[in-house]
Amino acid sequence: MTTTGAITDAGARGAPAGPWWWARRRSLVLDVVLAVVSAFECVLEGIAFAHEVGLPGVLGGLTGLPVGGLLLVRRRWPVAVVLVSIAVTPAEMGFLLGIVGLYTLAASEVPRRIIVVLAVASLAGTLIVSAARFHQDMAQADYRPGLGLVLLFSSVMALGLTAPPLLLGLYVGARRRLVESLRERADGLERELSLLAERAEERAEWARSEERTRIAREMHDVVAHRVSLMVVHAAALQAVALKDPEKASRNAALVGDMGRQALTELREMLGVLRTTPDGAPAAPPAAQEPERLAAVAAEASARVRRTAGARAAEAADGPCLAELAALVGQSREAGMAVELLVEGERRSYAPRVERTAYRVVQEALTNVHKHAPGADARVRLAHREREVALQVENGPPAGGTDAGLPSGGNGLVGMRERVTALGGVFVSGPTDRGGFRVSAVIPDVAQGRADAA
Numbered sequence: 001m002t003t004t005g006a007i008t009d010a011g012a013r014g015a016p017a018g019p020w021w022w023a024r025r026r027s028l029v030l031d032v033v034l035a036v037v038s039a040f041e042c043v044l045e046g047i048a049f050a051h052e053v054g055l056p057g058v059l060g061g062l063t064g065l066p067v068g069g070l071l072l073v074r075r076r077w078p079v080a081v082v083l084v085s086i087a088v089t090p091a092e093m094g095f096l097l098g099i100v101g102l103y104t105l106a107a108s109e110v111p112r113r114i115i116v117v118l119a120v121a122s123l124a125g126t127l128i129v130s131a132a133r134f135h136q137d138m139a140q141a142d143y144r145p146g147l148g149l150v151l152l153f154s155s156v157m158a159l160g161l162t163a164p165p166l167l168l169g170l171y172v173g174a175r176r177r178l179v180e181s182l183r184e185r186a187d188g189l190e191r192e193l194s195l196l197a198e199r200a201e202e203r204a205e206w207a208r209s210e211e212r213t214r215i216a217r218e219m220h221d222v223v224a225h226r227v228s229l230m231v232v233h234a235a236a237l238q239a240v241a242l243k244d245p246e247k248a249s250r251n252a253a254l255v256g257d258m259g260r261q262a263l264t265e266l267r268e269m270l271g272v273l274r275t276t277p278d279g280a281p282a283a284p285p286a287a288q289e290p291e292r293l294a295a296v297a298a299e300a301s302a303r304v305r306r307t308a309g310a311r312a313a314e315a316a317d318g319p320c321l322a323e324l325a326a327l328v329g330q331s332r333e334a335g336m337a338v339e340l341l342v343e344g345e346r347r348s349y350a351p352r353v354e355r356t357a358y359r360v361v362q363e364a365l366t367n368v369h370k371h372a373p374g375a376d377a378r379v380r381l382a383h384r385e386r387e388v389a390l391q392v393e394n395g396p397p398a399g400g401t402d403a404g405l406p407s408g409g410n411g412l413v414g415m416r417e418r419v420t421a422l423g424g425v426f427v428s429g430p431t432d433r434g435g436f437r438v439s440a441v442i443p444d445v446a447q448g449r450a451d452a453a
Helices: 005-014 023-052 057-073 076-088 097-108 112-140 148-238 245-271 293-317 322-332 351-371 411-421 445-452
Strands: 337-343 377-383 387-394 425-430 435-443
Touching: 023 057, 023 097, 057 076, 057 097, 076 097, 076 112, 076 293, 097 112, 097 148, 097 411, 112 337, 148 245, 148 351, 148 411, 322 337, 322 351, 322 377, 351 411, 351 435, 411 425, 411 435
Parallel strands: 337 377
Antiparallel strands: 377 387, 387 435, 425 435
């Protein structure tokens, strides 16, 4: 037995909708049965009351029929049903109507003050009618009961017909409201979880995009430099193969060494990509089971944290500033006139800082090989208190052998992304004498965190 609001909610949750104000057809059947029984009772009681007061019995029966049939609208208008039951109490008509009406009223969403007023009115009406009827029946039996006995009998009758349906209705209404509140909370939690899952998917997609960008940048930095040097040495080898066999042999050996180094670094990178963060081989997509909705957010957050941890661990194993001399030496062996100048006292920085500085110099020298064959270059490295500054500048092309290296346009973009990701400043552009200059200032991340702490 539900109220109008609960009926509407039940219908909205997918229960089969009944006609008019009934949410389910079985509710309609129940109310029809109750109305038929109540109408039959009221007809009989109406006929008896009409004979008692000297009225035609048909009139009493016709009055009881619509009164009992009011239970059809008890879910829609519970207050009206209770008022009618109170009104017909003097005629001792509608006991089922009053009981069911009080229950429906107490279980409905009607304000409590109205429920209390109508319950007190029903209790008072039943008390008065019971006392009058008991006194009248005892008087006809030539027995004069005392006032206490009359009050006791009438109070028991009034409480018996009023309290149980009222308390049961209050309990059912409170339980229904609790269930609806829990259901609303569950729906709210489900919506919130869905939102968190969507945000987690967005974060996971962002992490995947960032990871793809990082991998592409690493592939470019690791492979492009050595392959560029290989192409330069191959071009020089072709030029001096007949004139200077000894130099050609050295160039061929350098090409082989650089090719092996490039393959080694590429193999290591692919090995990292083929394993999970815990070191186990990555499973194919078809073997991965679909995760539950609640696990998406946690998994995505953990994935982001694992990615950050993997980046930090990988950064610690990358190249450092101490390897710049070897990097410059490789370019010298390829025929470039390059000078390395170091200013300030040598100090150690965070691994990410040293790795970024190394990659900037590496990419800048690769660009010189690509775009300014035969040009001289100068690499300047300045150690400062809380930052490291570097500059790579080359002169105009000097008519050297053009190796025909392709350019994807990602070198400068990658350098800028690396430097700005650490909060540094990156500037690049042509010089007045026709060359090109790349400058970067990278703050020491570890020193900044120590100062903040």
